[in-house]
Amino acid sequence: MSSLYIDRKGTEIKLSGEALVCYENGERIGTIPLAPIERIYLKSDVTVQASLLAKLGEKGIGIIFLSGRKNTPTLFLAQPHNDAIRRLNQYELAKNEPFCLAFAKKLMQLKLVTQKNWLWQASHARADKKSQLAEKAGELDQLIGKINEQTTLASLRGIEGRAASVYFTALSLYLPPALRFQGRNRRPPRDPFNAVLSLTYTLIHSEAVLAAYGAGLDPYIGFYHALDFGRESLACDLIEPLRPLIDNWCLGLFRQNILREESFSTTQEGCFLGKAGRVQFYKSYESAVGNWRKMLTENSLDIVNLIKQADFISSPQRRESEWQTFSDLNEKQWQGLLGRYYFNQQTMLQDVIFQF
Numbered sequence: 362m363s364s365l366y367i368d369r370k371g372t373e374i375k376l377s378g379e380a381l382v383c384y385e386n387g388e389r390i391g392t393i394p395l396a397p398i399e400r401i402y403l404k405s406d407v408t409v410q411a412s413l414l415a416k417l418g419e420k421g422i423g424i425i426f427l428s429g430r431k432n433t434p435t436l437f438l439a440q441p442h443n444d445a446i447r448r449l450n451q452y453e454l455a456k457n458e459p460f461c462l463a464f465a466k467k468l469m470q471l472k473l474v475t476q477k478n479w480l481w482q483a484s485h486a487r488a489d490k491k492s493q494l495a496e497k498a499g500e501l502d503q504l505i506g507k508i509n510e511q512t513t514l515a516s517l518r519g520i521e522g523r524a525a526s527v528y529f530t531a532l533s534l535y536l537p538p539a540l541r542f543q544g545r546n547r548r549p550p551r552d553p554f555n556a557v558l559s560l561t562y563t564l565i566h567s568e569a570v571l572a573a574y575g576a577g578l579d580p581y582i583g584f585y586h587a588l589d590f591g592r593e594s595l596a597c598d599l600i601e602p603l604r605p606l607i608d609n610w611c612l613g614l615f616r617q618n619i620l621r622e623e624s625f626s627t628t629q630e631g632c633f634l635g636k637a638g639r640v641q642f643y644k645s646y647e648s649a650v651g652n653w654r655k656m657l658t659e660n661s662l663d664i665v666n667l668i669k670q671a672d673f674i675s676s677p678q679r680r681e682s683e684w685q686t687f688s689d690l691n692e693k694q695w696q697g698l699l700g701r702y703y704f705n706q707q708t709m710l711q712d713v714i715f716q717f
Contacts, residue, residue: 364400364650365393366643367407368636376413398422399654400571402564402643423571425564434567438574447577450668455582463696465517465585468601469508469524475605476528477501482715483535490534497531514585532608539622540615549631553622556632557611557642562600564646565607569596569657576661599660603653609715610649619645663701 365381367374373384381393401417403409404427414437417424424437454460477498484494504524511517529545532554536542541552550556570593573580583594585601614620624638634642 363397364402364647365398366402366404366647368402368404368639368643369407370405372405373408373410374413375410376416381413395420395422400425400568402427404428404639421575423567425567427563434563436567436570438571444577447665447668448579448582451578451582451664454668455584461584462511462514462517464598465514466508466511468585468598469517469521470505471602472604473501473505473508473524475602476524477505479605479609479715480528480531483531487535493534494531497527497534500527514587532612536612537615550633551627552632553620553625553634554611554615556625556634557614557620558608560634560642561607561611561646564650565600565603565653565657566593566596568650568654569593569599572596572654572657572661573599576658576665578661578664599657602660603656606653614642614645659701667697 367383369385371385372390375382375384377392379395381395381398382389383391383393395416399422401422401424403424409424414424417437426435426437427433428435480494480498480501484491484498487494501524504520504527507520508517511520525545533542533544536554540554542554543552545558546552546555547559550559570580573593573595578595580593580596582588583596583598586592586594586597588594619641620634620638624635624641625632626635627633
């Protein structure tokens with residue numbers, strides 16, 4: 362399966378049988394079969410035929426519209442999963458504080474351990490920065506040791522914030538000075554590396570929404586990320602284990618000279634990737650996103666399996682006494698789910714080539 366990227370102003374897309382037909386200024390410029398397409402990304406002023414939208418929805422092909430220089434995403438989703446009970450049970454699970462805390466701790470361990478391992482390897486790859494990078498890896502290791510001591514999600518988020526400061530400080534030591542990276546910033550990004558991080562996370566977040574939606578889950582109801590108006594919190598949860606992999610892939614775009622400083626333009630509105638740079642970016646992104654998409658799908662299905670195994674009783678008539686029974690009964694099932702997350706991450710890491 363593959364993705365289709367259309368980033369040409371004035372393009373019109375129509376349906377012809379089982380194929381997409383692209384027009385520019387009324388002239389036919391290309392035909393693309395629907396069969397291998399899994400995602401469609403549209404940027405710039407692109408017109409889509411209504412019958413095509415219906416066909417894509419029927420086939421379960423997600424469409425991601427990226428608008429403006431900030432690439433604000435709008436998703437076109439197919440018909441939702443028919444099992445609405447699955448989503449009711451997800452809401453029950455999200456109200457269970459012990460599960461949410463255990464789940465969040467594992468997410469943080471997955472992310473921080475991978476970040477630490479990358480920094481250790483980077484310290485050996487860069488002799489001129491070895492001591493500084495090794496020191497930051499050691500600081501992350503200390504924070505990892507404090508994860509299981511946390512008793513609330515708020516205190517765990519404090520550990521995450523401290524770890525992010527350490528990690529991005531280390532990245533600023535590693536990246537070339539020409540990229541002007543001094544730490545994470547966004548909305549808008551102010552340097553080339555942050556611009557690429559923001560674009561990549563916009564695309565991956567959309568993939569996470571589609572993965573959750575396709576599994577019959579509500580993307581807005583997460584377990585670690587709190588409810589926030591307009592935010593798909595479950596999608597944010599699903600992305601957490603992938604973050605170090607994505608960051609390292611973005612680094613590789615510059616280390617391999619796929620993107621350069623001149624690929625970007627900087628104005629008062631921020632730093633943005635130019636059109637020529639986007640062509641190279643999308644080409645590289647397509648080669649990487651398959652593994653990330655697979656992991657997001659597997660993580661979504663792990664949550665579905667947990668919900669199925671828990672055998673919840675989603676009913677307004679459920680007695681309050683049964684809520685505590687649910688909390689006590691399912692801890693082993695939580696551990697099974699979280700163990701599966703570890704397995705998925707390890708599987709992904711086997712195929713990852715860290716960029717130095």
